Amino acid sequence: MFHYNKIIMKKGTYQLHDEPNFNFQLNRTIMWGGGDLEEIRAIAPRINTTEDWVREMTNLAERAKENHQISKAIGYYRMAEFFEADGSPDKSKLYAKSQSLFYTYYQDLFNTTIRRDEVEFENGKLPVWIGLPDTEIKDTVIIHGGNDSYMEEFLPVVQHLLSEGIAVYLFDGPGQGAALRESEIYYTYEWERPVKAILDQYNLNDVTLIGLSLGGMLAPRAAAFEKRIKRVVAWGIMPDFYEVVLSKVPKELRILMDLGEKEQVNTLIQKKMEADPLVKWALQHGMFSMNVKTPYDYLNKTRKFEMESIGHYITQDFLLLGSNGDHFIPVELYKRVIDALPNVRSLTYKMYTKSDAAENHCNFGNTELVLNDIIHWMLQAKNKSATALN
Known part of the structure; x- marks a missing residue:
């Protein structure tokens, strides 16, 4: 059940993880996802891969739901879904859980204030x-x-x-x-x-x-x-967006993109994806959301x-x-x-x-x-x- 005073805007930034994107997403979970700082701080050391992230966030979500802390469960399910592989059945299940809990929990708000x-x-x-x-x-x-x-x-x-x-x-x-x-x-x-x-x-x-x-x-x-x-x-x-995406990659990749070397670009990125789980997630999500099949095609599309x-x-x-x-x-x-x-x-x-x-x-x-x-x-x-x- 929704109550207005439950919607508060938190303030603060925290150093929770050495990897910048994991650290940011953990802060995002607290600030915009209703997450609890101490709960997030406890799981952070156990996160090294996107699979770790999904497991830990899902565990937090299940525990929050069992304890009837629904506002927290909503955010944890959402952020578990965030790093799950696009197109996977588990991603769809996590998304559905978050959505269902959200609109049930806030049903009074959507019956009275927001249409x-x-x-x-x-x-x-x-x-x-x-x-x-x-x-x-x-x-x-x-x-x-x-x-x-x-x-x-x-x-x-x-x-x-x-x-x-x-x-x-x-x-x-x-x-x-x-x-x-x-x-x-x-x-x-x-x-x-x-x-x-x-x-x-x-x-x-x-x-x-x-x-x-x-x-x-x-x-x-x-x-x-x-x-x-x-x-x-x-x-x-x-x-x-293309410049932002390429700002953290080797200059070699930019040169290959400019030359239109599709196979070499895909090979280079594939190696990077295998070595870095966050690069893998970012590229897979980008290809999914832009409906393309290869990293080269995704990067090329971001030019527009x-x-x-x-x-x-x-x-x-x-x-x-x-x-x-x-x-x-x-x-x-x-x-x-x-x-x-x-x-x-x-x-x-x-x-x-x-x-x-x-x-x-x-x-x-x-x-x-x-x-x-x-x-x-x-x-x-x-x-x-x-x-x-x-």
Whole structure:
């Protein structure tokens, strides 16, 4: 049973694992997945592979469920599913458990405050949550995640926005959450298409679009071609997904990609996947979500996931949010985003640091701070625009 005071935003970043991505995902489990710090700290030393991760998270989920700690069980099942191999029966089972528990536990909320809906797209459906505040609507936000998100982990974000008088339309787009897992809608770089479907379905105008992580590239891309978006928030520095993916690989691989040496690229990556379980997971997930068969094809497809070539079409108010301790995105890429935006109405850039407890990817250590900054910025931008029109 849902109770409002159970949704709280935690603050802090913790050193729980020597491997940066495992460490980040453990923090993510605590901050956005309802995980318990001491429980996570206890299992961290036992995690060396993705198989270890799945086992330990599943054990935590089962124990939490047996102890009727359902909010924790939801997050643990979700994060167990996270590193399970895409397409496997176990992944589907873990996903189903997390989803079933989530919508049962929060059924009162979805009967009273947030409406679940679906929007037809291609040969499937995009899941949508619609939240309308009880008070006067100060702004309307469309929000989506990135490469490996699913909408249910955004519940605290939605609740916070609603409490501030913001109407919210949250959706899983192609390659994300239920759109991928239930409708087999794979990733597209043409993000204006799913955003247009949302805008058309609900007859929305004058909205703020927020995209996290890879969404920091997708949202600007949508804004370039959809002018019903008046304000865009790139919650993550992502000028070019291909460049981000290649930022941590040997230069040899980049050269081989430029030469189009498909077999050599696949051989090189296969060796890397065999030696590094997290590289294996990342490549397998990427190939699954983009519906390609080889690592070369995946890397080649990520080339289209960029906003620099179309940045001059973006004319909205633009907020760029970065973090100086991001384990995934090189912080210096912020300049490429800024340089790609010569025609925006206004540009605001903020870099979060350890002193904010928000230095990690997507600032998971202090979501409330970042949300408050976003709300302040978008209402200020909206008011300035209204004043200018008058």
